[in-house]
Amino acid sequence: MLESILIVGCGNMAGAMVEGWLADGLNPSRLTIVDPLRTEGPGGMPVLPALPEDGTFDAVLLGIKPQNLAEAAPGIAALVGEGTTVLSLLAGIELAVLQRHFPAARARVRVMPNLAVALGKAPIALATDSTDEALAAAVVGLMQPLGTPEWIGEDKFDLVTALAGSGPAFVYRFIDALGAAATRLGLPEEQARRLALAMVEGASALAAASPHDPGKLADMVASKGGVTRAGLDVLDNGEALGRVVIDTLRAARDRSAEMAREARD
Ligand SMILES: NC(=O)C1=CN([C@@H]2O[C@H](COP(=O)(O)OP(=O)(O)OC[C@H]3O[C@@H](n4cnc5c(N)ncnc54)[C@H](O)[C@@H]3O)[C@@H](O)[C@H]2O)C=CC1
Ligand SMILES: O=C(O)[C@@H]1CCC=N1
Known part of the structure; x- marks a missing residue:
C-alpha cells in the first residue's frame, strides 16, 4: 500500500x-x-x-x-x-x-x-x-x-513535537553540561565528555530495560545520606530541574503552536 x-x-x-x-x-x-x-x-x-x-x-x-x-x-x-x-x-x-x-x-x-x-x-x-x-x-x-x-x-502535536522531536537536543545539552561541569571541577575535558556520554548511554539503556520507573531507579542509586543524595538535593531543591524542564518544553511547544498559527493564516 x-x-x-x-x-x-x-x-x-x-x-x-x-x-x-x-x-x-x-x-x-x-x-x-x-x-x-x-x-x-x-x-x-x-x-x-x-x-x-x-x-x-x-x-x-x-x-x-x-x-x-x-x-x-x-x-x-x-x-x-x-x-x-x-x-x-x-x-x-x-x-x-x-x-x-x-x-x-x-x-x-x-x-x-x-x-x-x-x-x-x-x-x-x-x-x-x-x-x-x-x-x-x-x-x-x-x-x-x-x-x-x-x-x-x-491537539497534542505541538507538545509531542517538543518532547519527541526536539527532545534529543535537550538531552544533548544535559550531556554537554555534565561534561563541562566535570571539566570545571577538575577532570581533563576529553575524559569528562567521554565519561558523561558513556554514563548517559548506560543509564538510558538501563531505564529502558528496567521494570522500575526512573524515579525508583534514582532512589536505587542514592544511598541514604550518601553521595548521590547530595547531588539530587541540588536538582530537587525548589524543583530546580523540574521547573527548567517545564519552561523548556513549554517554550518549544508554544513555538510549534505559533508556527502552526503562522502557516494557518
Ligand atoms: N531535525 C530534526 O531533528 C527534526 C526535524 N523535523 C522536521 O523535519 C523537516 C526537515 O528538517 P531537517 O531535516 O532538520 O532540515 P534540513 O535543512 O536538514 O533538510 C531540509 C532539506 O530540504 C531540502 N529542500 C529545501 N527546499 C526543497 C524543495 N523545494 N524540494 C526538495 N528539497 C528541498 C534542503 O536542501 C534540505 O536538504 C522540518 O520540517 C522539521 O520540522 C521533525 C522532527 C525532528
Ligand atoms: O526544531 C524544529 O523546528 C524541528 C522540530 C522538532 C525538531 N526539530
Missing part, C-alpha cells in the same frame, strides 16, 4: 529515516529522493535535483522546512493523486494546512520522529485525517523499523 515513496527534502531528518529504512533492509528502489542541495543520499542513494515531471507514488514524504512548504507545495501537489498518502515531518504544519495544499491526496499524515530513527530508536508520533484502518496499519508498518510509532491526537 505504501510501496513507492517520493521523498521531498532529504536533510537531517528525512536522511536519518532513509538510513533507518536501509539498515532494516528496505529495498532502495522503493525510494525516489529529491533535494536540490544534495547529490547523494544515505547509502549512496541517487538524489534528483528537482521533482520528476510525472510519476505515481503511494506516498510522498515531506522532509523540507515548514517555511518552504508554500513555495514547494504546488509542484509536489501535481504528483499527489488519489492513491497518494502525504506523510509530513514538518513541525507546526497542521493537517488542515496539508489538506489545503494537497486536497487530492488519499490521506494526510503528520509524522513526528527524531534523529534516532537512524538507529530504529525514535518515538514517532502520528496523526491523520483519514479513517482508513488499513492505511493506518500500513503507516505504522512503514514506521515500525524506525522506532515506536503511536497515534496521538493532533
Whole structure:
C-alpha cells in the first residue's frame, strides 16, 4: 500500500529515516529522493535535483522546512493523486494546512520522529485525517523499523513535537553540561565528555530495560545520606530541574503552536 515513496527534502531528518529504512533492509528502489542541495543520499542513494515531471507514488514524504512548504507545495501537489498518502515531518504544519495544499491526496499524515530513527530508536508520533484502518496499519508498518510509532491526537502535536522531536537536543545539552561541569571541577575535558556520554548511554539503556520507573531507579542509586543524595538535593531543591524542564518544553511547544498559527493564516 505504501510501496513507492517520493521523498521531498532529504536533510537531517528525512536522511536519518532513509538510513533507518536501509539498515532494516528496505529495498532502495522503493525510494525516489529529491533535494536540490544534495547529490547523494544515505547509502549512496541517487538524489534528483528537482521533482520528476510525472510519476505515481503511494506516498510522498515531506522532509523540507515548514517555511518552504508554500513555495514547494504546488509542484509536489501535481504528483499527489488519489492513491497518494502525504506523510509530513514538518513541525507546526497542521493537517488542515496539508489538506489545503494537497486536497487530492488519499490521506494526510503528520509524522513526528527524531534523529534516532537512524538507529530504529525514535518515538514517532502520528496523526491523520483519514479513517482508513488499513492505511493506518500500513503507516505504522512503514514506521515500525524506525522506532515506536503511536497515534496521538493532533491537539497534542505541538507538545509531542517538543518532547519527541526536539527532545534529543535537550538531552544533548544535559550531556554537554555534565561534561563541562566535570571539566570545571577538575577532570581533563576529553575524559569528562567521554565519561558523561558513556554514563548517559548506560543509564538510558538501563531505564529502558528496567521494570522500575526512573524515579525508583534514582532512589536505587542514592544511598541514604550518601553521595548521590547530595547531588539530587541540588536538582530537587525548589524543583530546580523540574521547573527548567517545564519552561523548556513549554517554550518549544508554544513555538510549534505559533508556527502552526503562522502557516494557518
Ligand atoms: N531535525 C530534526 O531533528 C527534526 C526535524 N523535523 C522536521 O523535519 C523537516 C526537515 O528538517 P531537517 O531535516 O532538520 O532540515 P534540513 O535543512 O536538514 O533538510 C531540509 C532539506 O530540504 C531540502 N529542500 C529545501 N527546499 C526543497 C524543495 N523545494 N524540494 C526538495 N528539497 C528541498 C534542503 O536542501 C534540505 O536538504 C522540518 O520540517 C522539521 O520540522 C521533525 C522532527 C525532528
Ligand atoms: O526544531 C524544529 O523546528 C524541528 C522540530 C522538532 C525538531 N526539530
